Amino acid sequence: MRIDLRSDTLTQPSPDMRKAMLEAELGDDVYGEDPTVNHLQERVARMLGKEAALFMPSGSMGNCVCLLSQVAPGHEIICEAKSHIINYELASLxxxxxxxxxxxPGVNGRMDPDDIVRAVQPKTYYASQTGLIALENTHNMAGGTVLEPEYMAQIREIAHRYNLPVHLDGARMFNAAAYLGVPVVELARYADSVMFCFSKGLAAPVGSIVAGSAEFITRARVHRKRLGGGMRQVGMLAAAAMVALDTVPPLLPADHEKIQRYAGFLSAYDFIRFDPATVQTNILVFQVNHPQRTAADLGGYLAERGILCHVFGDNIRFVTYRDITFEMVEESLEIIRDIFRHYF
Ligand SMILES: Cc1ncc(COP(=O)(O)O)c(C=O)c1O
Incomplete structure (x- = not known):
């Protein structure tokens, strides 16, 4: 048995998704003629309280297109040190x-608003100018931590003061919304551009989407095409994304419960370090602080027993998602207990 906790991108499409993909009505989306894509885009725009939306092949392209569509070359993007856009998108910006x-540098993915104000460049011709503030919610490498609407409103207010747009990398914003018990529009309303992924906890096989004003989406369509993201009968993927929106959001709290189970178990060991208050959604990042064993050692022992996870530096990341059942969680806890007994 393999229990793969590396990422929520590992979800397999459900039978409903596969059926919807087979039956989707299709057209050429570069001509804007794929009815399934158009329907999805209209639905998401409404859901996020924006004028328009645009389907994307990936979250990385979605983030990149949002930045390119709002900020001219030579400008600066204010972003958090561990954010996805500057660490895992190959410097695309x-x-x-x-x-x-x-x-x-933020605390649990959250930049101090005063630091943001200090980072806005003065309006002098010899300084590169600030072009945008980027937020990530939930914050992946901080451990799936959530920015609540009050914080986002505060950042929005700063952005207004300096006439800057806000971009929300909301790859996992449905997890944030589930944690907060609010609809996603409550997070989207503080951003000019929003990106979220269908291919993570929402469990669709491929695809992300960006949303914003109609004028922004017109520009985004150009940048997407320029980057090679013009897709044709892509309604097959939009159909799966539609099923994801219909069926998966109510299941996300269960993924959060699964990660709490790991957190509760691991908190009993003093060589495992994390702040329980930061375990909020479907991600757990913990440090291995042991005199003889490293995070890489633990990752290796787990892999030998069929449990896969992401190891980076002293840290290990576990991610839960729909295909990880509660039975798999319990089984993996037994294996971890056994590994700790033998090697730690
Ligand atoms: C916070 C965040 N943003 C963006 C992305 C990029 O998504 P994709 O893998 O679809 O390019 C990821 C992927 O893990 C992510 O975690």
Missing amino acids: AVFGGLLPRVI
């Missing part, structure tokens, strides 16, 4: 957009 990240 610099390569394709000529943009410079202005990095602020």
Whole structure:
């Protein structure tokens, strides 16, 4: 038995999704003629309280297109130090957009609003100018932590003061909304551009989407095509995304419960370190702080017993998702207990 906790991108499409993909009505989306894609885009725009939306092949392309569509080359993007856009997107903002990240170290994925104000460049001709503030909710590498609407409103207010747009990397914003018990529009309302992924906890096989004003989406369509993201009969993927929206959000709290089970178990061991208050959604990041064993050692022992996870530095990340059942959680806890007994 393999229990793969590396990422929620590992979800397999449900039978409903596969059926919807087979039966989807299709057209050429580069001509704007795929009815299933158009329907999905209209639905998401409404759901997020925006004028328009655009389907994307990936979250990385979605983030990149949002930045390129709002910020001119030579400008700065204020973003959090562990954010996905500057750590795991191959410097696309610099390569394709000529943009410079202005990095602020956050606490649990949250930049201090005063630090943001200090990071806004003065309006002098010899300083590169600030072009946008980027937020990530939930924050992946901080351990799936949530930015609540009050915080986002505060950032929005700062952005208004300096006439800057806000971008929300909401790859997992449905997890944030589930944690907060609010609809996703309550998070989207503080951002000018929003990206979320269907291919993570929402369990669709491929696809992300961006949303914003109609004028922003017109520009985003150009940048998507320029990056090679113009897709044709992509309604097959939009159909699966539609089923994801119909069926998966109510299941997300169960994924959060599964991660709580791991957190509760691991908190009993003093060589495992994490702040329980930061375990909020479907991600758990913990440090291995042992005199003889490293995080890589633990990752290796787990892999030998069929449990896969993400190891980075002293840290290990577990991610739960629909295909990880409660039985698999209990089984993996037995294996972890056994590994700790033998090697730690
Ligand atoms: C917070 C965040 N943003 C963006 C992405 C990019 O999504 P994709 O893998 O579809 O490019 C990810 C992927 O893990 C992510 O965690």
